[in-house]
Amino acid sequence: MNGPAQTENHLTRNQSLVLDALSKSGGPLSAYSILDQLRDHGFRAPLQVYRALDKLLEFGMVHRLESLNAFVACRHPSCDDHETIAFTICDRCGQVAEISDDTVAARLQSLATDAGFALKSSTVELRGTCRKCQPSSCKMVQ
Amino acid sequence: MNGPAQTENHLTRNQSLVLDALSKSGGPLSAYSILDQLRDHGFRAPLQVYRALDKLLEFGMVHRLESLNAFVACRHPSCDDHETIAFTICDRCGQVAEISDDTVAARLQSLATDAGFALKSSTVELRGTCRKCQPSSCKMVQ
């Protein structure tokens, strides 16, 4: 038998600290922001954060936002199927929301297949302004 | 009247050099790779590259790949409608291809609208292996 292959059932201390920091923040954080928040808990070097993030990403408990160089804790209702996920990122308040949509997923898979491309993962990040940050010229509808 | 607003019809020397470097490369290049290639032409600092890239991005002649921190020259047949573009990025050979698909674009727009999100731009990057890099266990079909 191999060593105690780690699963999401048991996070190490560092992994838990990083995940907590992300969860409490409620929004995306850069690895260095996480590091700063965890200095009181003994973190000293970026690698401590990046190693924990690597595992959390592997477990699907954290997502990486490529266009922000930042990370968010997963808030997806059912954290099972993370094949294709889209994110909305508000340019004004920084709020990030997750969207899972089978139509987009299927269409992207189809496009890839048609191009002879073996799809392994997809990054979909939508930039714009969230509902709360709209200029909202019409205030009638809250 | 305002100053001589630059258009894609006339690129400056630096912009042309950067675009040529990207076009000749045939694949994605980082800003620092471009810098290294252009040292013989007088480039000395990253900012010379980034400033040229900013304009080329604005003109739609270059795309930025968020998941690679790299840039590619646009090879899209009709360089007019770059609203929504997807890229396939081969993890083995690094080849990048552009895909434009109205179905995905419309669906993403629809998803955003449903969420009360004012979509401004979208990033879609597909990772996997291109046709040439497939393990291709079955050689029957070329």
Add this chain to the structure above:
DNA sequence: TTGCACATGTTATACCATTACACAATGACA
């Protein structure tokens, strides 16, 4: 015990991008 897999700690380094300031080229306009 020994060996292995895995997590961790630490330092240094590489890579990516922007700020700040100075200067040059261009065209608009009085």
Add this chain to the structure above:
DNA sequence: TGTCATTGTGTAATGGTATAACATGTGCAA
């Protein structure tokens, strides 16, 4: 023609992101 605003350029310094390399510790199993 001279002045002005705009835009492009050059350079140095800095900030932000991510990894390489090496050493150490810990728990489990042969």
